[in-house]
Amino acid sequence: MAEMTKTADASGERGDEDLLSPVPDDDGAPFWRYAARGELRVQACADCGELRFPPRPCCPHCHSFADTWHLTNGRGRIWSYVVPHPPLLPAYAALAPYDVVLVELDEAPRIRLAGNLVSGPDAPLGSVPPGRIRIGARVQAVFAEVNGVTVPRWVLERT
Amino acid sequence: MPGIKDATAVVGIGQTAFAKQLPESEKTLACRAILAALDDAGIAPAEVDALASYTMEETDEVEVAKAVGLGDLTFFSKVGFGGGGSCATVAHLAAAVATGQATVGVAWRSRKRGSGPRPWRNTAVQLPTPAQWTRPFGLLRPADEIGMLARRYMHEYGATRDHLFNVALACRNRANQNPAAMMYDRPLTREMYMTARWISEPLCLFDNCLETDGALACVIVSAERARDCRQRPVYVHSAAQGLPAQHHGMVNYWNDDPLTGPAWTAARHLWKHADLTPEDVDVAQIYDAFTPLIPLSLEGYGFCGRGEGAAFTEGGALEIGGRLPLNTGGGGLSEAYVHGFNLINEGVKQLRGTSTAQVPGAATCLVTAGEGVPTSALLLRN
Ligand SMILES: [Zn+2]
Secondary structure, three states, X not given: OOOOEOOOOOOOOOOOOOOOEOOOOOOOHHHHHHHHOOOOEEEXXXXXXXXXXXXXXXXXXXXXXXXXXXXXXXXXXEEEEEEEOOOOOHHHHHHOOOOEEEEEEOOEXXXXXXXXXXXXXXXXXXXXXXXXXXXXXXXXXXXXXXXXXXXXXXXXXXX | OOOOOOOEEEEEEEEOOOEOOOOOOHHHHHHHHHHXXXXXXXXXXXXXXXXEEEOOOOOOHHHHHXXXXXXXXXXXXXXXXXXXXXXXXXXXXXXXXHOOOOOEEEXXXXXXXXXXXXXXXXXXXXXXXXHHHHHHHOOOOHHHHHHHHHHHHHHHHOOOHHHHHHHHHHHHHHHOOOOOOOXXXXXXXXXXXXXXXXXXXXXXXXXXXXXXXXXXXXXXXXXXXXXXXXXXXXXXXXXXXXXXXXXXXXXXXXXXXXXXXXXXXXXXXXXXXXXXXXXXXXXXXXXXXEOOHHHHHHHHOOOOOOOOHHHHOHHHOOOOOOOOOEOOOOHHHHOOXXXXXXXXXHHHHHHHOOOXXXXXXXXXXXXXXXXXXXXXXXXXXX
């Protein structure tokens, strides 16, 4: 069973040291291992090729248990977003209001990844003013390290 | 196959007070609500042989049965997915009674959500698989997850905050008629709504349900037995649960159309087994943990077309005398938030003719459970 762990470290310069880290289950673990290498990959059926997310043990289309991890180009568009305000967990309250975006991947529009739109790979949550966020905006995955875990973040594509 | 159509009836309802903080324990509140419901029905606790509640209910069957003196139980079930399970508790009992597995069933929910901890603060017991994809990014609370759907819905269909206000106002107006409602003496204005603090943009404080301590219960018996009970029977005409193919967790962002949720699945089954259509529904109790669930559910249950749920709320449609009077006790937004169980009891009150905001001559009522999560629904008639 995957649970969220929360480090008790004192907050650092970016203020994100108390953010929740993903605790993967068996099926999700490869996603985070590839993210640590700076790759945004999604699970694909090794037999029929269908992409699937979230990861699971077998293919709902052909029932194969063989999988591969498809390297995406990391591009997508904002499908929707919210701007949370307190009450929140303390580390998130400290950064609020921040955005959470849902990005639909160019290569598989049914796959929509939750994440944060930031002004650069190392910028904190909330670094893009909410007024600059638009549904449909093109974004690109970047990677940031939080508590020793690499997570995808999103930046606006340069136009 | 005979099915469950009109085979069973709700013959007793009970509830405790609703408040931000009640001194008694959840177990004590559960016992009080259950005994009140049995007393309302005129049925002795020793006759009860079936129970149903939510997996999130913390008082288990053993504790309830021995505290209130129930008889030998031959059927007991719990339904998962939080507020999605509300109507399914009644549906499971209806199925058990209709098939002879039990004769007197009690469904209940007791919760100290008003004075107790907020579930989303417990990061160790989040839904395990979905959580890794959402929580680290600060999508922490149900309000954030539903806010995501709400923003997209507004974008795709031109829904506005005024539409969400229509929902909040209808519920508040009914609560202002209901002395048991937490918001009984607290009117809501458009200005209050539009200037309220944000919870998760685009949702503000008044788009979110209350935090309540309280408990409710109801009693289900066969239609035959119901004719001899103290109260006018309210028949379970149709019932359904809904877990769509390829669904996922609290909300499903990973299918072709996240704005088509479990309500659509439950609705297809509900209407297929009913003699009624949405046009025949006199009053509706629609699960309202968040205002956007109302337009989404109006579409899902077939009261209007896809994308028309927001416009449906215009012109006082949800008020008494409107096209579909909604949540006539005040709902989760303004009466009490007890995982939707108060919507079931309010549906029964309407069909007995005893609601504090009675729809004249109401003969049919739709009650729904949480949309977004795997859900359930009941079609009641008198
Ligand atoms: Zn396959």
